[in-house]
Structure formats: structure tokens, C-alpha cells
Amino acid sequence: MSLFDNERIENLLPYDGEVVYYGRVIPLDEADLYRNILLQNIDWKNDEAVIFGRHIITKRKAAWYGDSSYSYTYSGTTKQALQWTKELLALKTIAENLTGTKYNSCLLNLYHNGDEGMAWHSDDESSLGVNTSIASFSFGAERKFSFKHKRTGESHSVLLENGSLLLMKGATQTNWLHSLPKSKKVSAPRVNLTFRTIVDQ
Ligand SMILES: O=C(O)CCC(=O)C(=O)O
Numbered sequence: 001m002s003l004f005d006n007e008r009i010e011n012l013l014p015y016d017g018e019v020v021y022y023g024r025v026i027p028l029d030e031a032d033l034y035r036n037i038l039l040q041n042i043d044w045k046n047d048e049a050v051i052f053g054r055h056i057i058t059k060r061k062a063a064w065y066g067d068s069s070y071s072y073t074y075s076g077t078t079k080q081a082l083q084w085t086k087e088l089l090a091l092k093t094i095a096e097n098l099t100g101t102k103y104n105s106c107l108l109n110l111y112h113n114g115d116e117g118m119a120w121h122s123d124d125e126s127s128l129g130v131n132t133s134i135a136s137f138s139f140g141a142e143r144k145f146s147f148k149h150k151r152t153g154e155s156h157s158v159l160l161e162n163g164s165l166l167l168m169k170g171a172t173q174t175n176w177l178h179s180l181p182k183s184k185k186v187s188a189p190r191v192n193l194t195f196r197t198i199v200d201q
């Protein structure tokens with residue numbers, strides 16, 4: 001641990017969006033507990049997608065929880081939201097208090113090791129509306145997270161620490177792509193929770 005742990009970054013992006021990195025907002029012992037409980041009691045499923053007409057099953061696992069049975073469609077597949085667990089509700093409250101925004105759903109990702117990542121994309125589905133806020137917790141292995149401007153190609157990265165919170169808001173999804181690059185150096189799992197607000201259902 002360095003002296004610079006918990007260092008908050010007010011805005012990682014120089015223009016056209018806002019990304020706040022709150023640093024480690026969950027103490028280490030609690031973060032380890034959350035990682036273990038989430039690994040056990042979330043209904044993890046290999047993610048499915050239809051890409052160029054092919055049915056793909058990802059190594060990464062995912063899950064979708066929410067207030068009511070929201071459905072969520074992306075890459076040609078539809079998911080039905082499951083009922084909140086106690087831990088997800090506790091983390092939702094922490095995210096709401098820190099970011100000043102209410103969330104009604106959560107997309108979770110499980111990366112077993114550095115062989116698994118997420119390709120460049122933006123979360124700009126119409127169900128999220130424009131200028132949506134997405135609050136993202138990380139538990140387990142530290143991973144690099146990158147942003148790339150859609151027009152200029154300028155890129156910025158941040159290290160997502162165990163127990164940290166990141167907020168993407170404003171015009172971020174309109175103007176920037178983000179990705180979780182693969183890394184040969186990472187052998188431990190990472191659990192990611194992205195709290196979102198569905199507006200049009
Ligand atoms: O794993 C992460 O930190 C980000 C995941 C992500 O971008 C997403 O679920 O849309």
C-alpha cells in the first residue's frame with residue numbers, strides 16, 4: 001500500500017465527459033468479504049452475445065439484478081433482472097450516497113483472471129437515456145481501465161483498486177469508449193458491479 005491510496009481523481013477525462021475515481025471506499029477486510037460473498041451467491045452465467053450472426057459465449061461471467069423485473073437487451077440477447085441480494089442493496093446505498101444519484105439496476109461482471117477482459121464499447125443503450133450515471137465497484141484483483149475518445153482517439157487509464165468506486169457520468173458514454181484490457185500479469189479474479197438507472201421501461 002502506498003501513501004497515495006484513496007487518492008480521488010476529480011475528472012479523469014480532459015473534455016467531453018466526466019469520470020470520477022473515488023479510490024478505495026470500502027476497507028480492505030470488507031472488500032475481501034464482499035468479493036467472497038459475491039463470488040458465492042450471485043447467479044453468475046457465461047455471457048452470451050450474437051456478433052456478426054454468430055452466437056458467442058464469453059469466458060467472463062455476468063449477472064443482472066434490479067428493482068423490478070427489468071429486462072435489458074444488448075448484443076442481441078435479453079436478460080431479466082433478478083431480485084436484489086442484501087449485499088447488492090448495501091453497496092447500492094453506498095454508491096448512491098457517495099455519487100448523489102439513485103440507481104435501479106446492476107450489471108455484474110466476473111473476470112476469472114487477466115485472460116478475460118472487456119472490449120472497447122460505450123454504455124449508450126437507449127434504455128439508459130442520455131448523460132446517464134454509472135457507478136462501478138471493483139473487488140479482488142486490480143485491473144487497468146481505459147477510455148478512448150471516439151473522435152480524437154485520445155486515451156486515459158486508471159487502476160481500479162480492490163474496494164474502489166468509479167463514476168462515469170455526463171457526456172462520457174456519448175463521446176468516449178471504455179475497456180478493461182487483458183493482462184498477462186493478473187492471475188486472481190475480479191468482481192465488478194456497475195449500478196445503472198434504466199429510464200424507459
Ligand atoms: O469491468 C469493468 O470495470 C467495466 C465493465 C463495463 O464496462 C460494463 O459492464 O459495461
Ligand SMILES: [Fe+2]
Nearest residue numbers: 121122123178
Ligand atoms: Fe461498460
